[in-house]
Amino acid sequence: EDQVTQSPEALRLQEGESSSLNCSYTVSGLRGLFWYRQDPGKGPEFLFTLYSAGEEKEKERLKATLTKKESFLHITAPKPEDSATYLCAVQAGGYQKVTFGIGTKLQVIP
Amino acid sequence: DGGITQSPKYLFRKEGQNVTLSCEQNLNHDAMYWYRQDPGQGLRLIYYSQIVNDFQKGDIAEGYSVSREKKESFPLTVTSAQKNPTAFYLCASQPDRTDTQYFGPGTRLTVL
Numbered sequence: 577e578d579q580v581t582q583s584p585e586a587l588r589l590q591e592g593e594s595s596s597l598n599c600s601y602t603v604s605g606l607r608g609l610f611w612y613r614q615d616p617g618k619g620p621e622f623l624f625t626l627y628s629a630g631e632e633k634e635k636e637r638l639k640a641t642l643t644k645k646e647s648f649l650h651i652t653a654p655k656p657e658d659s660a661t662y663l664c665a666v667q668a669g670g671y672q673k674v675t676f677g678i679g680t681k682l683q684v685i686p
Numbered sequence: 687d688g689g690i691t692q693s694p695k696y697l698f699r700k701e702g703q704n705v706t707l708s709c710e711q712n713l714n715h716d717a718m719y720w721y722r723q724d725p726g727q728g729l730r731l732i733y734y735s736q737i738v739n740d741f742q743k744g745d746i747a748e749g750y751s752v753s754r755e756k757k758e759s760f761p762l763t764v765t766s767a768q769k770n771p772t773a774f775y776l777c778a779s780q781p782d783r784t785d786t787q788y789f790g791p792g793t794r795l796t797v798l
Contacts, residue, residue, distance in 0.1 A: 580728065607785060608785040608786075610785075610786065610787075612789075617774075617794070618791055618792065619690075619692075619776050619789035619790050619792045620729075620776070621789070622786055622787075622788055622789075625785060625786050663728075663729075665728075665729075667785055672717070672734060672736065672742075673734075674731070674787065675728070676728035676729040676730075677728050678726065678727060678728050679728075
């Protein structure tokens with residue numbers, strides 16, 4: 577069974593204090609790993625798709641990386657508007673189903 | 687404006703009633719999905735459809751039903767058989783030949 581574990585569950589940062597969110601996964605043949613941002617009461621917003629170990633993608637202050645067992649979402653010099661829950665998800669090769677983690681709730685304090 | 691719309695945003699239901707949640711997309715995406723989100727749990731797949739007039743059960747299909755008569759629309763009915771229907775419901779769609787799902791704004795269903 578595919579599994580996704582995100583840590584920490586919650587993270588509180590000062591504005592400008594860089595950090596990383598972790599997503600550990602177990603899947604039979606990774607087809608893709610996804611990162612989403614979700615604001616309270618809203619649908620998840622797509623951030624990145626990663627396909628193979630060593631791959632990296634960046635968007636503004638966010639950078640996602642992938643190894644064979646985990647993915648990291650690095651946040652550089654975060655701002656209060658980066659406060660949200662960040663969801664990680666994986667898809668196994670040959671299957672339509674995507675397995676989601678519970679998420680990391682990030683709070684950035686001015 | 688292209689996108690995925692869900693309506694209503696908030697829905698209240700009395701026990702024993704069926705309710706239907708709307709999901710529409712004008713992105714020309716082939717695949718569409720319904721998820722349920724509960725506090726402290728990851729999104730769980732209810733149903734998905736890859737083409738018109740075809741759909742498959744997800745992990746928690748009991749007490750739910752769907753239809754896919756048009757490419758743009760994938761309504762979800764929450765029946766009275768669903769024991770714990772209070773949740774945040776999310777619809778997603780996926781372009782053909784890609785792996786990424788894009789989500790609508792969600793419908794919060796509360797059973798009174």
